[in-house]
Amino acid sequence: MASDQVARCTIGIACRKFSSASGSPNPEDGAQVSQNNFMNNFPDAFEYITRVLNAKVYDVARRTDLVYAPKLSAKIKNRVFLKREDQQVCFSFKLRGAYNKIVALSDEEKQRGICACSAGNHAQGVAYSAAQLGISAKIFMPQTTPSIKVDAVRGYANEQSEVILIGDNYNMAYSAAMACVEAEGRVLVHPFNDPLVIAGQGTIAQEIIAQSTSENVDAVFACVGGGGLVAGIGAYMKAIKPSIKVFGVEASDSDAMTQSLKAGKVVELPSVGLFADGAAVLKVGDETFRLCQNVVDDMVNVSTDEICAAIKDTFIDTRVVLEPAGALAVSGMTKYALTTGAVGQTFVAVASGANMDFDRLRFVSERADTSETMISVQIPERPGSFIDFYREIYPRNVTEFSYRIGGPPASIFMSFQAKSPEDKVEVMKQLASRGFFPKDLGNNELAKTHGRHLVGGRAPSKQTQDEVLFRFEFPEKPGSLLKFLEHLPSAFNVSLFHYRTQDMKRTPVIRPPRCPASILMLESWGRCWPCAGCTASSWN
Numbered sequence: 362m363a364s365d366q367v368a369r370c371t372i373g374i375a376c377r378k379f380s381s382a383s384g385s386p387n388p389e390d391g392a393q394v395s396q397n398n399f400m401n402n403f404p405d406a407f408e409y410i411t412r413v414l415n416a417k418v419y420d421v422a423r424r425t426d427l428v429y430a431p432k433l434s435a436k437i438k439n440r441v442f443l444k445r446e447d448q449q450v451c452f453s454f455k456l457r458g459a460y461n462k463i464v465a466l467s468d469e470e471k472q473r474g475i476c477a478c479s480a481g482n483h484a485q486g487v488a489y490s491a492a493q494l495g496i497s498a499k500i501f502m503p504q505t506t507p508s509i510k511v512d513a514v515r516g517y518a519n520e521q522s523e524v525i526l527i528g529d530n531y532n533m534a535y536s537a538a539m540a541c542v543e544a545e546g547r548v549l550v551h552p553f554n555d556p557l558v559i560a561g562q563g564t565i566a567q568e569i570i571a572q573s574t575s576e577n578v579d580a581v582f583a584c585v586g587g588g589g590l591v592a593g594i595g596a597y598m599k600a601i602k603p604s605i606k607v608f609g610v611e612a613s614d615s616d617a618m619t620q621s622l623k624a625g626k627v628v629e630l631p632s633v634g635l636f637a638d639g640a641a642v643l644k645v646g647d648e649t650f651r652l653c654q655n656v657v658d659d660m661v662n663v664s665t666d667e668i669c670a671a672i673k674d675t676f677i678d679t680r681v682v683l684e685p686a687g688a689l690a691v692s693g694m695t696k697y698a699l700t701t702g703a704v705g706q707t708f709v710a711v712a713s714g715a716n717m718d719f720d721r722l723r724f725v726s727e728r729a730d731t732s733e734t735m736i737s738v739q740i741p742e743r744p745g746s747f748i749d750f751y752r753e754i755y756p757r758n759v760t761e762f763s764y765r766i767g768g769p770p771a772s773i774f775m776s777f778q779a780k781s782p783e784d785k786v787e788v789m790k791q792l793a794s795r796g797f798f799p800k801d802l803g804n805n806e807l808a809k810t811h812g813r814h815l816v817g818g819r820a821p822s823k824q825t826q827d828e829v830l831f832r833f834e835f836p837e838k839p840g841s842l843l844k845f846l847e848h849l850p851s852a853f854n855v856s857l858f859h860y861r862t863q864d865m866k867r868t869p870v871i872r873p874p875r876c877p878a879s880i881l882m883l884e885s886w887g888r889c890w891p892c893a894g895c896t897a898s899s900w901n
């Protein structure tokens with residue numbers, strides 16, 4: 362089959378459905394589509410296999426584990442294995458390609474030294490490899506690179522090497538690296554667009570095949586940045602075991618390979634989202650693109666929230682926190698299974714890296730709960746309407762509830778956990794039937810990133826003259842919030858409310874009542890911490 366006959370997926374769901382009704386890949390189909398493509402369109406296919414088989418990665422790289430993930434398997438109803446590249450000494454697969462390239466340099470080239478540009482994992486692989494081989498490396502990184510990554514590169518580098526922070530983005534740092542190659546005659550170690558780098562990454566496929574002889578693997582999922590990882594895995598798979606489908610996974614806002622495969626040529630994106638920073642490239646390589654056209658069965662695109670959910674899912678099975686790019690494959694596999702209805706298959710997802718910035722964990726944990734539905738809704742501005750509204754959602758767990766007086770009507774931000782997608786539809790219908798018309802904010806990035814934190818602030822002075830601010834903590838257990846609301850006396854006018862579950866034993870609630878009747882609740886609800894400006898401190 363000619364390459365233009367390979368059905369490519371599009372942005373968004375971005376998956377091709379396999380032809381059989383069960384959604385199961387057909388080994389024969391795979392053999393025809395991909396092995397023929399590769400062998401016919403790729404005169405140097407054999408060279409790639411040879412390069413993978415001769416790759417010298419094991420001086421520094423580990424044969425990482427291929428581990429069964431029971432919880433993920435149960436969640437997506439397929440057998441899931443994770444290829445644990447987080448186990449490498451630099452916590453990502455990038456060491457394989459970098460070392461394979463550097464070790465193959467001639468003595469004269471090694472003498473001249475090397476040069477690399479990267480915002481993260483490749484830089485670590487290059488610094489580590491150069492140190493092992495006693496070579497001088499100049500590593501250019503954007504000034505915006507998180508210090509945790511810069512420090513890691515400096516930590517691996519030998520005395521002859523140097524880390525240079527330059528420019529605001531990868532492209533500017535890359536120009537500086539090219540200028541250095543020109544001026545100093547150093548050899549560039551490209552992060553993805555180099556046959557030896559690609560072949561180094563291809564050793565992952567070789568290991569997967571060797572480690573899964575007792576399994577019938579249907580598909581492998583790999584993150585795509587510049588395309589070196591998926592090209593290396595795909596080249597080896599399509600030649601050696603073409604029945605295994607190869608899927609590339611990209612973030613929806615950083616989908617250079619998906620766009621390029623659709624267009625049939627390398628497409629340069631005007632900008633990229635930076636959440637999965639390890640894989641955020643404006644333009645894939647021409648060599649990686651040439652390979653991907655022939656060895657990648659399809660692309661899957663995922664959202665930031667789906668990546669966060671994959672970080673959490675992987676953590677639940679392994680207790681390892683993958684970085685966003687490192688979790689892309691798991692995310693794409695999950696999306697593929699859920700959207701195509703594939704069940705009972707065997708999937709491998711490459712957990713490609715775990716260089717997670719600790720500071721990002723708060724954001725990840727906030728977004729990881731895909732069972733959480735965020736809505737905004739307007740309710741009548743009158744005592745008791747909070748509870749009327751909340752009873753429509755109960756007994757589902759409410760995880761967030763924010764309100765600031767300003768109406769009528771009262772505008773509320775709320776998140777709750779539906780039991781299933783069907784249950785969510787049921788709740789929305791139920792609310793509408795009671796005259797509440799909730800707006801689903803699940804896809805509203807502005808609301809999720811900023812809006813939820815902006816509820817509060819100055820309100821009309823007429824409505825807030827006697828306002829007093831309280832902070833409550835109460836044990837977080839089913840029904841606590843409902844009980845709390847039920848104990849609010851009906852004469853009580855709440856002018857600000859902020860509730861967020863914290864997955865701790867206690868949950869804080871902030872609300873300034875206009876009447877000091879809350880003292881009635883202090884006895885049954887434990888301690889109350891008056892906030893700044895509170896006039897009721899004597900109540901404690």
Ligand SMILES: Cc1ncc(COP(=O)(O)O)c(C=O)c1O
Nearest residue numbers: 482586587588589590639713714
């Ligand atoms: C953790 C991680 N996964 C995947 C990728 C994508 O690799 P490639 O650029 O070879 O597609 C990268 C790129 O740096 C990465 O750091």
